[in-house]
Amino acid sequence: MTGREAPAITVAGLRVQFGAVEAVSGVDLTVGAGQAVGLLGRNGAGKSTTMRVLAGVVPPTSGRVEVCGRDVRTEPIEVKRLVGYCPDVGGLVPRATPWEHLQLSARLRRLTDWEPQARDLLERFGLGDVAHRVTAGFSHGMSRRLSVVLAALHEPAVLLLDEPFDGVDPTGVEATMDVVDDARARGAAVLISTHLRDLAVQACSEVSVLRGGARVATVEAAAMAGEEGARAYRALLG
Template sequence: MIRALDFHKAYDDTIAVAGLSFEVLPGQVLGLVGPNGAGKTTTLRALSGLIPATRGRLEVAGLDVEQHPIAVKQQTAYVPDDPQLFDDLTVGQHMDFFASVYRVADAETKTQGLLQTFDLIEKVDQRASALSRGMRQKLAVCCAYLYSPAAILLDEPMTGLDPPGIRNLLESVRQRAADGAAIMISSHLLAMIESVCTDVLVLERGRAKFCGSIDAFKARFESAGTPASLEQAFFAATACELPVGASG
């Protein structure tokens, strides 16, 4: 489970996130949407333990992120929009490294399955520095999935992916959620969020405009009994001055 309780983050005099509270249960996929600068990446980075909260409490798998940073990192996978890989290591060596760090059982079988799923099996001996942008993204996801974390945080994961890569990633997210992971995805691709997420958190200037199920969010903006799309609901919500509320 992922949980934020009155989460605040400030950089000097700039407030990036203010009073954010939400939870993602095992099996749920929460879409994090909002304009640039809304606080999406800040929220994911704080949950992963990369940056400290200014105030409030963040939890992953029942562990306080600040009090138990190592244990949280063992339970969390964070894939940023520009993954930092080891350029001199091959695809296979990346997988071996993560398997060793996280003490993955049956690592060889899991590695083969992931590389096959993400069409990297033929690149196993290629260095990361020679991979395309999309292939680097796929490798980062494979490394994240290898140790079966309880919480998966994906920041703009579709960047650089071709259509088959996008399809494979979405299918993998659904499968990981079905296996019990709590997942958060930040993206500007609202149709993708609508297709794979169970819930949505709409951010604007660091504050929540809405947090709840996608169906409930769209129902607030239906017209003549016709449900709005997530995109229509998003633009209607961001046009409102006040938060549009939350629903389970």
């Protein structure tokens, strides 16, 4: 990203309050086109809430949040068109098959010639054999894999993956890494929330650490690698 290019994701002074609970208390974050950034932190650090705001699911209480120059507060529909979002939990219809999920997504986004891409993603994620089986019987890992497929189908400008590696087998991890690489190669911005530090280091160029709803540091991903990175991470968590 050059100095003249606006970031694909801009978060400045984000605060999100649910009643008396402040889930996010001051997050600043930028992600440029072609960049992958990881969000690390303990449960309750504000990672998923930040992702939900960027996806247009939860409104910000205050602060500035933009996706490709679109304000999530005033242009939520446009933001949702630009984003591919894998939520941390839920998002699937138990009585629908993976193929029906993909059909619905394609219809809502008015995609044409989407079927080859859908079949390729299902095969890459090891879901080809269960494409016409209802998701009610899926394991947690299978559901995670399908959620990433749905997020990636329309090749969005911004890819938001919330805990995409949770409970996922090596095939799913590798396929997710490939999706991230493909997105970056075509100039998309990627934000990955995960509690798995090693995978964040592998997938991302930078890592932002959240603690208590606020960002405490943004560092090169390599600084979080290995035993030295583990010590640095524990120090940031306090």
